Amino acid sequence: MMFIYETVFAQKLTFTWLQALKRFKPCHINMSNTTIKILAKELNLSVASVSKALRDSHEISKETKEKVLALARKLNYVPNPYASSLRKRKSKTIAVVLPEVADSFFSLAINGIESVAQDKGYHVLIYLTHESFAREEAILNEFKSGRVDGILISVSSETNNSDHITQVIASGKPVVFFDRVCDDVETAKIITDDMESSYKATSHLIQNGCKNIAYIYTSRSLSINNKRLEGYKKALADHDITIQEDLIVLCDSNTTGNYDIIKKLLKKKNRPDALIACVEKLTTPIYLACRDLKLSIPGKIKVISFTNLQAALILSPALTTVTQPAFEMGKMAATVLFKALEKKNYSLKKETVIIPSVLNIRQSAT
Amino acid sequence: MMFIYETVFAQKLTFTWLQALKRFKPCHINMSNTTIKILAKELNLSVASVSKALRDSHEISKETKEKVLALARKLNYVPNPYASSLRKRKSKTIAVVLPEVADSFFSLAINGIESVAQDKGYHVLIYLTHESFAREEAILNEFKSGRVDGILISVSSETNNSDHITQVIASGKPVVFFDRVCDDVETAKIITDDMESSYKATSHLIQNGCKNIAYIYTSRSLSINNKRLEGYKKALADHDITIQEDLIVLCDSNTTGNYDIIKKLLKKKNRPDALIACVEKLTTPIYLACRDLKLSIPGKIKVISFTNLQAALILSPALTTVTQPAFEMGKMAATVLFKALEKKNYSLKKETVIIPSVLNIRQSAT
């Protein structure tokens, strides 16, 4: 027959085939899940032996192991993780605490984290603070229980006190910071070279003739912002350019207001001839404000953003970015956490890993 | 003194202040967490009474409740979730299974899901399939245990068999699909109007004079792709345009190859005068290929993408998009799941919610 390649029919064929399959291989799943006890009774063994057989213990004969495994498969046995967690006092799960996820940095970081967690057979709980300190505290407080074995965190922009974190560490849970760290907490930190990359970005603008470089940021307390600000200031100083405090502008985390703030900045009498956005989400309002004020990029004003957006390549004009090693940072953070989880007495105190960012020079700052 | 406003010094002052604070409010946290037993012993009560007091049971006197709560706070008691899960046979956690997270749709959806989960006091486990069916199967299989109370899933692009999902449902766990569904599974589905929005997008191109409209997609088995394809075909048919099968191009999920595939498409003798990308990640290779082939958008070729990228506004030229209600879909999916979790005997079978997408017409298709 000819029509079997036609999409709709092909689909229909697949479905009937599936249904036929099911008739021969009926669903054995029962609402009440199989437990070790059931397996034990069925095989006339003790629960202990079954438990050991399932974990492939050396003190169980090959034959019983096979019998157990066979029945387990047949009855679709899946161990109850909470019973085992309760007993073993470890949960095989880690928590990832993030300000938000609608940001390419954090998305990529999650990918990195999840990839190593899946490798290690760990589960990943995700918590979003939405940049709220109160939520962060509430979330962290929960971790004093045994819900997770370790925590990966990038703090909220409101966070300027770290008691909630030191408390969790004191309760015996390893904590690894990534990207947004608390400087005063002694634990592993996976960061990028914020100061240096900001210095490079600023210097690049200066070398391309900019004198009035504005720096736009979103949080006074975030250490990464301060380090980037420091790099910016140092670059200006090193090139004998006076720092103009009114060109260092705080935006809010709320996106809608930023357009107006930036527009106002661009209407100043000492109008900046360059902008450095230290956060991804400032990019869109910047481009829009420049367009609406008919300030051509890079002609009238040059722009550099800290962002991991792939679309930077196809913006109008292509955006010069400081790209953070997001995936690698996530991966490294998880790797370091697992080191602490697997090796006893492994100290995270001195672990600080710096993975450099990359300055991608494109049209917007040329 | 004048220097207290200088950043570095201000920071140092903060630190010593914090340290001073700690000296007065020392950390009471002990490595061995407080349990109900400890509280009971300390107060000369039974564990049962303490448990009830903590859950604010009516059968406990006001005074004992207060005593218990006071001590619990003092000793920083946090209940062990796994003990309670084991006993109550519910975990207060849900699973979110996604193909990936580096896509603005899924990022936004997670935000929606997490916001309602946090409201309900639930925890969110995240799992990425990386578009692999085998991983999806392995992940779903785990859910037959009590690890989660319910599942939210957007299937991988490889998924063309749904046994792993029906098995989980058969094991008693509610499952809600969002966006990428399995049509043959009878459970709640939160989707958007893929067919209609694709129809609208295609019609828009036709109305703007396009005759050779190419459709680019990434998976043959995904129902959303098929529905979008259907909308595309229907629009062509309704406008008496012949469907050219060689303008319907399958890309791979791997990003690097797509640039070449698109370039090849754009070099055909019947070169398309418009492209519809049914996946966000195809946008960048399309723009790059057009740029490199000196095909101006929208002059020589018009482009529409299915994407939630905010940066669509500032691309060169601004991108016409079909924007899915990502946040709302995530939120709705979670809401429906919690309905099933909270109400007994609530059937998900008939729950299908369609939230329409929006066609944002911009320069790239004008």
Added chain:
DNA sequence: TTGAAAGCGCTAACAG
């Protein structure tokens, strides 16, 4: 209003 006891499902000593 409080307490004793049983047990969720699994693991880990320790015996046999």
Added chain:
DNA sequence: CTGTTAGCGCTTTCAA
């Protein structure tokens, strides 16, 4: 090699 026993921390009858 296999089984017995004793919990992990919490909830929930049922009895006092």
